[in-house]
Amino acid sequence: MRRIPLIAAALSVLPASLACQDRRPTLPPPSIVEYQPRSTLVVPENPVPRAKFPAVDFHGHPPSLDDPATIERVVAAMDELNLQVIVQARGSSGSRLTRQIEAVRAAGHADRFVFFTTLNLRDVGPGSGARIAAQLEEDVRAGAVGIGEIGKQFGLTTRKADGTRLQLDDPELDIVWETAARLGIPVFVHTADPAEFFQPLDYENERWLELAIFPNRRFFDRARFPSFEELMAERDRMLAKHPNTTWVLAHMGWHTQDLARLGDLFDRFPNVHGEVGAVLYDLGRQPRFARDFFVRYQDRILFGKDSFQPDEYPYYWRVFETEDEYFDYYRGYHAFWKLYGMGLPDDVLRKVYYANALRIIPNMPASGFPG
Numbered sequence: 056m057r058r059i060p061l062i063a064a065a066l067s068v069l070p071a072s073l074a075c076q077d078r079r080p081t082l083p084p085p086s087i088v089e090y091q092p093r094s095t096l097v098v099p100e101n102p103v104p105r106a107k108f109p110a111v112d113f114h115g116h117p118p119s120l121d122d123p124a125t126i127e128r129v130v131a132a133m134d135e136l137n138l139q140v141i142v143q144a145r146g147s148s149g150s151r152l153t154r155q156i157e158a159v160r161a162a163g164h165a166d167r168f169v170f171f172t173t174l175n176l177r178d179v180g181p182g183s184g185a186r187i188a189a190q191l192e193e194d195v196r197a198g199a200v201g202i203g204e205i206g207k208q209f210g211l212t213t214r215k216a217d218g219t220r221l222q223l224d225d226p227e228l229d230i231v232w233e234t235a236a237r238l239g240i241p242v243f244v245h246t247a248d249p250a251e252f253f254q255p256l257d258y259e260n261e262r263w264l265e266l267a268i269f270p271n272r273r274f275f276d277r278a279r280f281p282s283f284e285e286l287m288a289e290r291d292r293m294l295a296k297h298p299n300t301t302w303v304l305a306h307m308g309w310h311t312q313d314l315a316r317l318g319d320l321f322d323r324f325p326n327v328h329g330e331v332g333a334v335l336y337d338l339g340r341q342p343r344f345a346r347d348f349f350v351r352y353q354d355r356i357l358f359g360k361d362s363f364q365p366d367e368y369p370y371y372w373r374v375f376e377t378e379d380e381y382f383d384y385y386r387g388y389h390a391f392w393k394l395y396g397m398g399l400p401d402d403v404l405r406k407v408y409y410a411n412a413l414r415i416i417p418n419m420p421a422s423g424f425p426g
């Protein structure tokens with residue numbers, strides 16, 4: 056009779072996650088880095104080394120494409136993956152832009168790459184908007200077909216000339232977004248980061264390991280950074296002010312953990328699209344709900360990969376194309392769970408892989424895509 060109160064007392068000081076179990080390990084538990092259990096599950100496996108249809112990587116970050124050896128190396132990797140076109144979203148302006156456009160043309164690969172320009176958003180003050188818009192016009196004349204990727208610093212850390220934080224919906228930039236609308240080019244913008252990066256780094260944070268590895272991804276200090284919701288509100292006001300501009304939200308606007316919220320956004324703003332780079336961990340853990348979402352919003356979603364690691368693209372093909380179950384993801388610190396295939400129908404795959412990009416980006420090379 057005496058043991059029961061003792062156990063109850065011991066349990067009362069345990070964290071909730073252990074207290075709900077009725078046994079404690081008799082060996083020292085491994086850390087979350089050490090514990091890598093082998094899966095014993097045997098199920099059909101259908102790896103997909105090549106995309107089923109030629110794909111456009113809307114969120115391409117290949118190295119700078121200004122020498123023939125680099126260009127040939129990237130094209131060889133693209134051919135293996137059935138990547139038809141990469142959008143160079145490491146945006147560049149002026150001579151850095153024209154040098155790459157010319158190098159790709161000289162290498163005979165003008166049909167495999169398109170280039171976005173970048174905006175200088177530092178030290179914005181009165182008159183900056185007109186100056187940025189003029190540079191934009193010049194870069195588009197030189198061959199740029201979009202703006203971006205506008206990095207997460209925009210909104211998070213970029214300062215104005217007067218020292219205050221440059222908010223996404225700053226009226227000084229209105230002329231820039233209106234110029235993009237008039238030129239008919241998409242604006243590709245990365246706002247904030249996963250919402251958990253803005254939350255306290257405690258043992259309930261879903262991204263604990265990633266935040267432990269990368270101190271520069273911790274944005275929970277409200278004295279230094281705006282909150283996730285503040286950034287989303289600024290972004291949404293920017294979108295609302297410019298309904299004629301074609302917006303593409305990098306990483307699906309960081310709403311893949313709450314696709315209904317992203318659906319609301321798509322419903323409110325018909326000019327807004329999402330790009331799937333680096334959020335595969337979320338899509339692959341909700342394959343049925345994500346599939347329904349992709350079917351419903353099939354005209355609004357674009358394939359993009361973000362970092363250029365050729366061996367990582369097949370994970371995307373496998374999640375999108377198969378109904379495989381419980382398979383590994385490529386990046387342990389993004390997610391501690393496994394992925395499942397969404398089994399997207401062919402007509403949805405075609406739109407996500409290339410047709411939406413061909414529609415949104417002006418002067419896209421059409422060769423290499425099904426008619």
Ligand SMILES: [Zn+2]
Pocket residue numbers: 114116144204245361362
């Ligand atoms: Zn990027």
